[in-house]
Amino acid sequence: MKKRYALLGTGSRAQMYLSAIAGPHADVAELVAWSDTNGGRLDSYEALLYQDAQRKPARFAPTDLARAVREHDVDSVIITSPDYTHADSIVTALYAGADAVVEKPLTTSLAGVRQIADAVRATGRHVLLTFNYRYAPRNSALKRVIAAGDIGQVTSVHFEWLLDTAHGADYFRRWHREKEKSGGLLIHKSSHHFDLVNWWLSDTPTRVYASGGLRFYGAENARRRGLGERPARGSLDDERRDRFSLDLRLDPELKRLYYDQEHLDGYLRDRDVFDEGITIEDNLSLVVDYASGASMAYTLSAHGPWEGYTVYVNGTEGRAELTVVERGAVLFDDAGRVIVDPSAHPAGHSADAVRPTSERLVVQRHFEPATVVPLERGASGHGGGDELLLQDVFRGVADDPLGRAADWLDGVRSTAVGLAGNRSLETGLPVRIAELELGVSLQPASRR
Numbered sequence: 210m211k212k213r214y215a216l217l218g219t220g221s222r223a224q225m226y227l228s229a230i231a232g233p234h235a236d237v238a239e240l241v242a243w244s245d246t247n248g249g250r251l252d253s254y255e256a257l258l259y260q261d262a263q264r265k266p267a268r269f270a271p272t273d274l275a276r277a278v279r280e281h282d283v284d285s286v287i288i289t290s291p292d293y294t295h296a297d298s299i300v301t302a303l304y305a306g307a308d309a310v311v312e313k314p315l316t317t318s319l320a321g322v323r324q325i326a327d328a329v330r331a332t333g334r335h336v337l338l339t340f341n342y343r344y345a346p347r348n349s350a351l352k353r354v355i356a357a358g359d360i361g362q363v364t365s366v367h368f369e370w371l372l373d374t375a376h377g378a379d380y381f382r383r384w385h386r387e388k389e390k391s392g393g394l395l396i397h398k399s400s401h402h403f404d405l406v407n408w409w410l411s412d413t414p415t416r417v418y419a420s421g422g423l424r425f426y427g428a429e430n431a432r433r434r435g436l437g438e439r440p441a442r443g444s445l446d447d448e449r450r451d452r453f454s455l456d457l458r459l460d461p462e463l464k465r466l467y468y469d470q471e472h473l474d475g476y477l478r479d480r481d482v483f484d485e486g487i488t489i490e491d492n493l494s495l496v497v498d499y500a501s502g503a504s505m506a507y508t509l510s511a512h513g514p515w516e517g518y519t520v521y522v523n524g525t526e527g528r529a530e531l532t533v534v535e536r537g538a539v540l541f542d543d544a545g546r547v548i549v550d551p552s553a554h555p556a557g558h559s560a561d562a563v564r565p566t567s568e569r570l571v572v573q574r575h576f577e578p579a580t581v582v583p584l585e586r587g588a589s590g591h592g593g594g595d596e597l598l599l600q601d602v603f604r605g606v607a608d609d610p611l612g613r614a615a616d617w618l619d620g621v622r623s624t625a626v627g628l629a630g631n632r633s634l635e636t637g638l639p640v641r642i643a644e645l646e647l648g649v650s651l652q653p654a655s656r657r
């Protein structure tokens with residue numbers, strides 16, 4: 210029998226789940242109900258995926274989730290609405306009798322963690338956190354190396370994540386730019402990275418010291434750098450537009466989902482990244498301690514000329530180094546669109562001038578030559594992670610020696626680092642995770 214799903218929030222992230230249910234997983238999954246605060250986005254997905262009137266999912270108001278779960282006999286609710294809505298939706302879904310599939314982050318607040326912990330305890334229902342990066346073959350390969358003991362007991366990690374001036378800038382255009390709505394990049398974005406480290410090391414964070422600030426985007430930085438008068442948004446015919454302006458009309462997806470629907474709710478997807486009112490950081494550095502005694506030095510910057518990450522893991526027997534370039538350069542085509550894959554060598558740029566996308570995992574044991582670990586290349590999003598993740602979501606969690614499927618407690622473990630980091634930014638002091646009083650014990654994950 211097909212499992213019955215409801216979905217909340219039909220923005221761009223929802224596309225992956227909606228296409229999976231309508232396509233390769235249609236034999237096991239059915240979307241019976243869906244909701245968005247903007248009916249135009251529902252209309253547009255409906256026209257795309259559900260032309261057959263018989264199969265159209267029922268619509269409900271977000272505030273009617275509990276009733277919709279009961280009325281439509283929903284087994285599981287997929288939550289792809291903005292971060293600040295996750296906790297309420299998870300709790301409502303669980304108490305109404307459904308499980309939940311939740312996009313990261315689990316929640317943006319301490320209160321949210323506590324409410325979710327209470328609801329899981331009270332209902333015994335299941336929450337699947339879709340940490341797709343775990344499934345990227347290169348990240349799974351590093352997990353294998355560490356779990357096999359190839360570098361011994363982990364002593365420390367150096368982790369740098371660089372977001373570029375296209376993708377990184379995007380977090381400063383809409384709701385992500387408000388700390389209250391996204392928790393800042395430490396929650397919204399870094400929860401992926403903190404989860405990876407918790408999972409790679411099978412460990413639990415215990416203390417966080419953070420330093421950071423808004424040093425590139427935002428009105429004050431624009432003034433300091435003499436950027437002059439800025440356009441309010443990108444999708445207007447404004448001669449002040451520049452490389453940081455996003456014209457939604459240039460991308461059919463962005464136009465369909467956002468530009469064409471903004472008259473309904475005033476949600477502007479393309480606000481200027483050098484606006485007033487941005488309350489999140491764009492550069493962050495953390496020191497994180499773990500229960501095993503290992504520590505991590507982590508940095509995130511959101512205005513790189515290229516995008517990717519480097520992870521160096523030191524162990525008692527050697528070291529592993531993972532280097533990933535996800536986009537080698539932010540370049541534009543003649544129409545002003547960002548070229549998604551610059552390694553395709555756009556006109557005017559020689560192969561040498563463009564850093565190709567690449568990934569490399571090197572393991573070096575003490576007193577031995579280094580070896581390069583062969584990596585599979587996934588075709589789907591997030592390094593091939595999305596496709597594998599969807600298998601677990603819709604076909605049941607596979608018996609996976611790597612333990613890639615994540616649950617709500619994994620969500621708490623990663624969110625806790627962001628929450629402690631945010632508190633540390635406020636106080637200037639290191640913060641013990643225990644001080645947060647999360648309302649749940651973060652037992653060290655057993656070594657897998």
Ligand SMILES: NC(=O)c1ccc[n+]([C@@H]2O[C@H](COP(=O)([O-])OP(=O)(O)OC[C@H]3O[C@@H](n4cnc5c(N)ncnc54)[C@H](O)[C@@H]3O)[C@@H](O)[C@H]2O)c1
Nearest residue numbers: 218219220221222245246247271289290291292294312313
């Ligand atoms: N795992 C990943 O790699 C990844 C990538 C992108 C986004 N995400 C996550 O997916 C979620 C959605 O991101 P997005 O980029 O699609 O955001 P978005 O703003 O483009 O879409 C969110 C949608 O939710 C709707 N919405 C707002 N409030 C709602 C409510 N109370 N109930 C129902 N719908 C509501 C909005 O109208 C919009 O259509 C976020 O939590 C984000 O962190 C994860």
